[in-house]
Amino acid sequence: MQNENRTPHIGNAGIGNTTMNDPANGAEPDRRKLLNRMLAGAVAGGIAMAGATARASEVNAPAMPLDGPQIFAGGNHAERMRKELLEALKKPISERKWIMVIDLQKCVGCKACTISCVAENSLPPSVVYRIVTQEEVGKFPDVRRRFLPRPCMHCDNPPCVPVCPVGATWKRADGIVVIDYDQCMGCRYCITACPYNARTFDFGEYYEEKTPKITAYETAPSPEYGQNRGRPVGKDTSPKGNTRKCQFCMHRVENGMLPACVTTCIGGATYFGDLNDKTSLVHELVAQARGMRLKEELKTEPSVYYLK
Amino acid sequence: MSGITKTGKSIFILAWLALLVWGIYGVFQRFTLGHRLADYGSYVTWGLWVSSYIYFIGLSAGAFLLSALIYVFRLERLERIGKTALFTAAITLVMALITIFFDLGHEWRFYKVFTSPHFSSMMAWMVWLYTAYFILILTELWLILRCDLDRLAREGGALAGLYRVLSLGWNCPEDQEKQKQCHENSIKLLRPLAAFGIPLATAFHGGVGALFATVGARALWHTPLFPILFLIGALVSGGALMLALVAIFPDIGGSEQECKAILSLLGKIVLGLICVDLLLEFAEFFVPLWSGIGPELAGLKEILLGRFWYVFWIFHIGLGSVIPIALLAFRPQSRIAAGLAGVLIAVTYLAVRLNMVIPGLITPELKGVAEAFVQPRLTFTYIPSAFEWSVLAFVVAMGIGIFFIGKRILPLESTPGQLR
Structure with a gap:
């Protein structure tokens, strides 16, 4: 809660007041210095919300000097993450460790991530990689909603992997849990083994099944795994009949792009990067006191971290 | 079916034909439309077919273990049913394998479990173990039938060729005394195989239970008692079928x-x-319910008091337990009572298997998953569709058909006194 209150304070009340509403214009440089020092102190103290400060820099870009804390040096956080991603790609795969960080205080439950993921991966009906659960807390009129986006956790100890009878799913050296669609026989054992309900099954259906025409959108190749598999009508070719899951938009990541859910998040709540890069934004974020992972007690060691 | 009138037989045959036709239609739909007509989805992802699979597997393991007891421990009082028990074990195993074949998303890739097995998976172990088990049953059946098959082949008739093929060219001496000796040798060979079959069937069916029990994510399955329940269930249902x-x-x-x-x-x-x-x-229900907390509570309450309460209370407890117990306890000499009890237990054991599989999947792993993204197959409710039942009807009709044919043409009758 403390951080939630801080977000508007830094982004709007603090910086906004300094640049626009302060009648004592003569005092502005001093106050700006003071603010910069305050910001620097906050980051140094390890409690700064990277996204919040970055958002402040976006909103007030003209008034924000780039000589502030290091966090602003690369522009907004998406740009920083993309640069870090490009750096990480220069390393051998085994030296990368992709993780995702989701700031729950920034998530507004718009589900843009869910939809962009569906669009990006050309997902058919009832196949979904990233849902956003919501929970209502309190009693009317004091009601609030909590949102929790849930991609695949890409666990370091993934319970879905050992159960596959044919070894069709495994964890890559960079931490991404993948599925070989040609090997998977569709037994769905892995679906039962996932403690996060993160795997779904492709039943070979189309949204427009009972309409006069199934449009090209539905049969278009999915860029997943860089394989460009289509879903032609009348053919039971993979990924139909397979279990499917989030793969951190591997096809985008390996081409220097952030996952679709990260770039489309309107609140900037989702971060992605290489945990092995000690200077990366995600590395900074997971060290925060409000960092947590889902179902830690199961020892699945998820690669998706949440900021409470 | 002595004592059954001609009309009764006709009704039975008509019912069987209806089941078969409905089943063939279901299988046709399965091959043309895939899984689309099934009600299971991505959350309750295993349904009637997986439950039926473990049900048939249980019947098979139960019937097999009974036959193994007969041959290993020379249980002469049950000697006459030994061959039928083995044959039943083989049929129900085939029924199980066909059912699970239809459940696979890419059914023709089943061979991959043999070509690229992943032995960290209990499912891979299960497939390899039941393959060994299947080979063992067939070997045992051949051993115990080979002399009779050879005799039938020599006697000639329309099926002589078939008997010759089934005997795999086995030549039993024509001399009666030597024939007896030959048959005794077969049983001698059978005994160690049946003895090996006991741990194999135990491992194999316990393995099916472990397939569920080792899934740490599913509180209702994840109990050490689960594989034991599978084994006892196999003995109960297989014994009841016999x-x-x-x-x-x-x-x-x-x-x-x-x-x-x-x-x-x-x-x-x-x-x-x-x-x-x-x-x-009782232990499986009592312990978590008494504590009143824990992730398995929701599933257990659903079994006892949920939408499908009658599967547990009426089918399992009423028809499958109380009535058969009363029949067996109070009418031990009555053939009708024994038959009714056997049919009730054997048939309603499917209810037990359904309650083993489905309630384990109906609880969302995270709060709000059910409402997060609303799509037809992203729900935590499941009720088997008519299509699913029709495919099961095919398997049942096929099993009944094979049993009748086998019973008619195979020398399954045993003469007592061969076990010594």
């Missing part, structure tokens, strides 16, 4: 006197086993 078969076809049991003795002993075995099964089940 009880039903002997009661319906008394000729399997030999003379009226022998048949009664077999039914009486089998009835007592089944009665004892069902009581042990209920005790274990």
